[in-house]
Amino acid sequence: MANELTVLKLEECLDALIDYRGKTPRKTDFGIPLITAKVVKAGRIETPNEFIAEGDYETWMTRGYPQIGDVVLTTEAPLGEVAQIKFLPVALAQRIVTLRGKPGLLDNGYLLYLMQSQEMQAKLLGRSSGTTVTGIKQSELRKIEVALPRLSEQRSIAHILGTLDGKIELNRKQNETLEAMARTLFKAWFVDFEPVRAKMEGRWQRGQSLPGLPAHLYDVFPDQLVQSELGDIPEGWVVGSFADAVDIIGGGTPKTSVSEYWGGEIPWFSVVDTPAASDAFVVKTEKSITQAGLNGSSTRLISKGTTIISARGTVGNLAIAGCDMTFNQSCYALQGRNGSGNYFVFLSAQRMVEQLKSMAHGSVFSTITRQTFEAVCAVHPPVSVLHQFEESVASLLDPILRNVNESHSLALLRDTLLPKLISGELRITDVEYRLEA
Template identity: 50%
Template sequence: MGEWKAYILEDIIEKFIDYRGKTPKKTEEGIPLVTAKIVKSGKIIEPNEFIALGDYESWMTRGLPEINDVVITTEAPLGEVALIKDKNVALAQRVITLRGKPNFVFNPFLKYYFQSPVGHYELDSRASGTTVFGIKAAVLRKVPVSLPPLPEQKAIASVLSSLDDKIDLLHRQNKTLEAMAETLFRQWFVEEAEEDWENGSLLELVDLIGGGTPKTSILEYWDGNIPWLSGGDIAANHKSFVQDTPKHITEHGLKNSAAKILPKHATVISARGTVGKYCMLAQPMAFSQSNYGILPKNSENYYFIYLLINHVVEELQSSAYGSVFDTITTTTFKEHKVLLPPRDEIIQFDNSVSGYFEKMLLNKIQIRTLEKLRDTLLPKLMSGEVRVAI
């Protein structure tokens, strides 16, 4: 295998596209605008800002993007990186687009380099600013980059991108499975609802369980074996299974606080602040206050309840109130009216969609395994600790 060589970024870059210092006129539709806000976790997520088609040529005077160009955010946040997959986009402030010299660097490898701890360190150690932490273009140009021979760059990028592609496929499968379950819910309980079904309170179908937080000052309450779900964890796993949590509490902490353990498949919803984020538990967990555990009343029809919350969540959000934080309460659930299907109809429906949710959970478990493998390999491959045979 060939030796790794050290370069300065500007020596291996063919095109350095920088639109900082310019502010485009934004519209609600048109050419998607790649902003720093939508460059996340190695990809460009769905855009929510646009410029008019008629403004494209007058705006994009500093250079046009190409497929597999590397986009890197320079501030707020610094160091998020992705590849351009559709060149029909406009480039905004706070991002710089890099196109490597073909005989020096393989663009997908360069993306993974800046995703790795090695690349992050090179950026963070050169950043400046008090209010906004970022890196100047002139400084970015001088960032050192270590590269193996081009064939090995391509082999490394192939290994990592194959993992990312599989992760993306599983995420898409889960979105499809959830959409199918939601369609069946609407068919059974909205479009084909029986005229004799009564209207009643949402609380006639669910039980609400309040959460709690052990005192953080008492060390004996924390770092146990009971997963403890926070509002941030719910938001991070919105409309998905949550498998584990960063924080865990002890049995002692559970007994000496208002925290309660919810069973596997229970739904948890954020009830204060950013209300209406919800997820399903992949294992029993305790959870924080300002959230509700939602259990099926007198049954184990967890999938029906999860899809019911999905169906009514916008109405619950619109009913939130509060002087400082938006809040939904037991009263919000009590006052919200829904159709009350017969119990046997709910049981039959729950059985019909159980396969979708079982597959979604298996996919989520596989996603987590692949992400751990990728995150373990990334720093080793980017430092040369692990080499890829060519």
């Protein structure tokens, strides 16, 4: 296929290169979303959390307006993250350049995957400069050589890889909805005590179903609230320490100097493996250990479904183990006891983290210790309620795990196909046949 490729400098393939480096916009609490280097991750633009005023938009965007389909590239801190603009209007921050393929020569979808390829990433790094912060100048970026197949093949490659990414994105959005519904259900049952209040106010009658409250749950809940040190709580429920609901397990790290301890089949979780909040489950970790590493260290093997919480450094990150795994000493594993199920523990830990942040007046709390779990007060429902909740919330969280596993498989397929398609090792007809099969 080499004789079918056209080799050009990147600048010769672009219709536009928009660069706002050296400028700092006046940021506001709301307005036009600002795309910063912090929100360009793993091939997508995460929800922006910084904005510029609508009135400043025209005066700020004097170097050019982005369009749907344009490819954004982070030029430093970090270098080489790539994504495609899917919504407008957006403003562009420092450390971001926007690339637009020249019509008839370079397809924007293909450009997205071309810039993610190992070959292009290596070229970016090779032309970078800086010691403390590695970055690439626009003049160097323009000089990078690219090898382009014919336009029809570019579009086919972008379509195949984009279809995989589209399914991953659909799973992510489904997970966002399901995780939010799970949090809402937890809050209704264990914070607002909505089932009890509905009975007290006559809104829920025996044999009747309400949203989130099937008729068969009617007798599980009491019909009145009683006073406690935490305020009114359902009759028969008790107040205790958060630690009463969980067994707290510490982690560990096998000696890094012993090569036989690393690279095995046992996942080893650290804070870098924290999934997106909506995904909840971690199914793949950056590092893994061997059985010898497990036996020769203080790390512990926890079962699928166990909650992991980061306790030092980056504090309060949560994940549910999507398979049996180990974890480092900067985390705790929380396993339910006294009737507390896996999902009740995870959602309770979410509420605990929110409470800790509130107690710290919005600042980042630096450490979670065993004493922290003991100091946080919580309402403990009876086992009958806990069992019913676990059954109800499983219908929301189990599909998240299936989606996460599917997305992981799709990402592996995409990452396998991408370099082969970009290099021409695989032809489009070969891939289409394999995908259909």
